[in-house]
Amino acid sequence: MADLKLTDVEKTYGGTVNVLNDINLDIKTGELIVFVGPSGCGKSTLLRMIAGLEKITGGTLEIDGQRMNDVPPSQRGIAMVFQSYALYPHMTVRDNMTFALKIAKKSKEEIDAAVAKAAKILQLEPYLDRLPKALSGGQRQRVAIGRSIVRDPKVYLFDEPLSNLDAALRVATRIEIAQLKEQMPDSTMIYVTHDQVEAMTLATRIVVLANKGIAQVGSPLDLYERPNSEFVARFIGSPSMNLLPGEITGTGQQTSIRLDGGGTAVSDVPSRSEDMGLKVNVGVRPEDLVEATDSFVFEGKVNITEALGEVTLLYFEAQGGGEPVIGKLPGIHKDRRGKTVRLTADPTKVHIFYNEVSLLYR
Numbered sequence: 001m002a003d004l005k006l007t008d009v010e011k012t013y014g015g016t017v018n019v020l021n022d023i024n025l026d027i028k029t030g031e032l033i034v035f036v037g038p039s040g041c042g043k044s045t046l047l048r049m050i051a052g053l054e055k056i057t058g059g060t061l062e063i064d065g066q067r068m069n070d071v072p073p074s075q076r077g078i079a080m081v082f083q084s085y086a087l088y089p090h091m092t093v094r095d096n097m098t099f100a101l102k103i104a105k106k107s108k109e110e111i112d113a114a115v116a117k118a119a120k121i122l123q124l125e126p127y128l129d130r131l132p133k134a135l136s137g138g139q140r141q142r143v144a145i146g147r148s149i150v151r152d153p154k155v156y157l158f159d160e161p162l163s164n165l166d167a168a169l170r171v172a173t174r175i176e177i178a179q180l181k182e183q184m185p186d187s188t189m190i191y192v193t194h195d196q197v198e199a200m201t202l203a204t205r206i207v208v209l210a211n212k213g214i215a216q217v218g219s220p221l222d223l224y225e226r227p228n229s230e231f232v233a234r235f236i237g238s239p240s241m242n243l244l245p246g247e248i249t250g251t252g253q254q255t256s257i258r259l260d261g262g263g264t265a266v267s268d269v270p271s272r273s274e275d276m277g278l279k280v281n282v283g284v285r286p287e288d289l290v291e292a293t294d295s296f297v298f299e300g301k302v303n304i305t306e307a308l309g310e311v312t313l314l315y316f317e318a319q320g321g322g323e324p325v326i327g328k329l330p331g332i333h334k335d336r337r338g339k340t341v342r343l344t345a346d347p348t349k350v351h352i353f354y355n356e357v358s359l360l361y362r
Ligand SMILES: Nc1ncnc2c1ncn2[C@@H]1O[C@H](COP(=O)(O)OP(=O)(O)OP(=O)(O)O)[C@@H](O)[C@H]1O
Pocket: 013, 014, 017, 019, 037, 038, 039, 040, 041, 042, 043, 044, 045, 046
């Protein structure tokens, strides 16, 4: 059981390299918080500051109301699982898991009980007497997680724990982590990943980090349905949200936009009368575009199609040097290649950004 509170946390490496500022975050017992963001944005740095492996150069970290800035890592009640899990090769699974407990001089009964619990949760019972070299990558990663579970920490930190695994194993281990979380409802977890699906499926809340700070915090569907900026809109969801430039031509409960490409969009995002004529970007996710019968949001020539089985991606010819618009239609539509296609979107699915910020959040 642990609440975490970060207040105005900042990190400057070596007195000069500032990488994080103004990090304010309240994490409640039982949450699984996922950090996402572009490479180098400071996800690992933030995790390592929480663990105590990196000095906090500004602001405060509290765990259950106690200031932790100067508390050594071993006394924070935190366990961290890294991407490269570095098991001791000459020790059995059991010994790898119990090493830290032996160092801490726990009794044999305590150690046996902790291993039995972790092995059951992680389905490692058949492997306890094997060496790591006789395990698959996924099993080894489970041992690394087991090593943290036996310590019964208040907070689990995971830094891209699945990124060394192949695609099938990633899916299996992701589901195991979700089940692990369910079996330990009072544990607090913070999880760093580059993987959209991991972020969307595991998180109670996602924290998007960018430009040395927090771009947005919210439940996965909050971020997907109501991104506060073009950055978050394009970062969450794959392929990324399309952005189409245009001008507001109708305001009120709904907003109409005439698009530079010739189409018209209607959005359920409300606007004010003074917004008339505003130059904006309309955002529509590829999966929210549907083939139009009369009025359309976007019209273009399909350059390439990618048939993925359940959906077909349509890549349109880029207009004016911009990124190509992408449509994602259910089913198989290879015949659209080379054709001109008109697409539209439901007003509930049309986002509007002014100066890169969503009109919902101004
Ligand atoms: N010891 C250090 N000294 C100086 N700068 C550092 C140090 N460690 C990390 N950095 C810088 O801090 C920034 C954040 O690094 P960090 O490892 O936290 O990024 P990340 O978000 O985890 O990236 P990735 O997704 O690639 O793992 C980077 O620009 C990195 O170059």
